[in-house]
Amino acid sequence: MIMDTIGIVGAGAMGSGIAQVAATAGHEVVIYDANREALDNSRSGHKKIINRLVEKGKIADLEGADIIARIHYRETLHDFTKCGLVIEAVIEDLSVKKDVFERLEKIVSEKTILATNTSSLSIASVAAACLHSDRVVGIHFFNPAPLMPLVEIIPAVQSSTEVVMRSKELIDSWSKVTVLAKDTPGFIVNRVARPFYGEALRIYEEGIADIPTIDWALKEIGGFRMGPFELMDFIGNDVNYTVTETVFSSFYFDPRYRPSFTQKRMAEAGYLGRKTGKGYYDYSEGATNPQPVKDPELGQQVLNRVLVMLINEAADALFWKIADRDDIDLAMTKGVNYPKGLLKWADEIGIEKCVSDLDALYNIYHEDRYRCSPLLRTMASRGHKFY
Numbered sequence: 001m002i003m004d005t006i007g008i009v010g011a012g013a014m015g016s017g018i019a020q021v022a023a024t025a026g027h028e029v030v031i032y033d034a035n036r037e038a039l040d041n042s043r044s045g046h047k048k049i050i051n052r053l054v055e056k057g058k059i060a061d062l063e064g065a066d067i068i069a070r071i072h073y074r075e076t077l078h079d080f081t082k083c084g085l086v087i088e089a090v091i092e093d094l095s096v097k098k099d100v101f102e103r104l105e106k107i108v109s110e111k112t113i114l115a116t117n118t119s120s121l122s123i124a125s126v127a128a129a130c131l132h133s134d135r136v137v138g139i140h141f142f143n144p145a146p147l148m149p150l151v152e153i154i155p156a157v158q159s160s161t162e163v164v165m166r167s168k169e170l171i172d173s174w175s176k177v178t179v180l181a182k183d184t185p186g187f188i189v190n191r192v193a194r195p196f197y198g199e200a201l202r203i204y205e206e207g208i209a210d211i212p213t214i215d216w217a218l219k220e221i222g223g224f225r226m227g228p229f230e231l232m233d234f235i236g237n238d239v240n241y242t243v244t245e246t247v248f249s250s251f252y253f254d255p256r257y258r259p260s261f262t263q264k265r266m267a268e269a270g271y272l273g274r275k276t277g278k279g280y281y282d283y284s285e286g287a288t289n290p291q292p293v294k295d296p297e298l299g300q301q302v303l304n305r306v307l308v309m310l311i312n313e314a315a316d317a318l319f320w321k322i323a324d325r326d327d328i329d330l331a332m333t334k335g336v337n338y339p340k341g342l343l344k345w346a347d348e349i350g351i352e353k354c355v356s357d358l359d360a361l362y363n364i365y366h367e368d369r370y371r372c373s374p375l376l377r378t379m380a381s382r383g384h385k386f387y
């Protein structure tokens with residue numbers, strides 16, 4: 001079957017990024033958006049980015065021109081007939097996505113794979129819009145798609161094995177790192193990463209450490225590229241809050257994912273982070289921000305607490321077979337730049353120590369949030385390691 005032409009529906013941040021990736025990998029790309037302005041912005045955005053890559057010497061002149069020539073901007077879906085794969089990246093609204101899939105199925109060939117880039121909807125619910133739902137799969141890129149290596153491949157209950165494997169092979173050939181994830185809220189990354197924000201917020205709310213100190217501990221002692229508050233300001237407190245709330249409600253209100261009032265108030269106040277010039281930090285010209293208290297003991301305590309909660313989440317994802325060991329570790333290093341895979345990190349710390357740290361937290365709070373994953377506890381009692 002022809003995989004030469006890739007269709008992209010939605011020319012926003014993600015659709016444009018994915019179109020660039022596919023065209024760079026040598027495919028003809030047809031990109032459609034319901035909004036003409038979005039399509040124009042996508043076209044000018046591609047030209048700007050590719051020209052910059054040429055200027056920087058990252059790609060040759062001719063190659064840049066070829067990439068641009070391979071992307072075809074369209075105001076209707078009719079040119080999608082030749083596509084071997086269509087990736088949908090329209091707004092995060094189930095009824096809009098279902099409508100797109102219903103329309104696509106009437107246009108594309110019987111063998112065309114239809115993928116959704118949704119972050120928070122179930123792949124099964126999107127696939128249900130199709131008559132041949134076995135051709136639907138989740139292909140979840142990270143923002144910005146041309147720069148982030150990770151792509152989560154998510155089979156729906158309806159997906160055929162062949163569709164999943166062919167999608168994975170294709171995305172691998174685009175120099176991306178693919179991992180397989182179960183169709184559950186947050187897939188791998190957006191689930192396992194929750195404590196990075198949630199536990200940091202909790203430590204701040206309890207007054208254990210202030211914001212710059214928590215960021216300093218995670219970066220300087222932990223080796224994370226950005227501190228949690230810097231990262232929330234970068235992502236946007238509105239966006240990050242919404243993801244947390246969606247994961248929380250999708251997990252039937254499991255307290256492990258409970259959102260924080262601190263972040264909710266920041267979002268309500270419009271202190272969204274870098275994009276509004278103010279979030280946990282002040283980004284205005286000449287602003288002075290508070291400095292961390294560089295107390296090594298406090299720093300280690302902060303790091304240990306966030307890290308053990310992350311490890312617990314990663315172990316639980318493995319326990320529930322959301323993905324295998326290697327894919328969970330790959331997802332966090334390639335999708336959110338963690339300095340190490342969390343399960344590898346657990347081995348280094350010692351599984352028994354992880355369990356006793358979690359139990360110590362549980363003993364203080366008696367909250368379900370701090371319950372240790374059954375997998376970690378069993379491994380500790382048997383002296384097992386992840387690797």
Ligand SMILES: NC(=O)c1ccc[n+]([C@@H]2O[C@H](COP(=O)([O-])OP(=O)(O)OC[C@H]3O[C@@H](n4cnc5c(N)ncnc54)[C@H](O)[C@@H]3O)[C@@H](O)[C@H]2O)c1
Nearest residue numbers: 010011012013014033034035038089090091092118119143
């Ligand atoms: N932004 C992220 O960080 C990120 C990361 C991974 C996945 N996602 C997911 O990718 C998808 C797109 O996100 P985004 O950030 O690119 O959004 P965006 O708002 O930048 O772009 C969405 C585009 O869809 C277009 N659109 C809306 N309805 C349409 C329709 N019926 N037909 C065709 N086009 C339509 C809009 O005009 C807009 O250009 C969402 O499902 C989102 O959850 C986003």
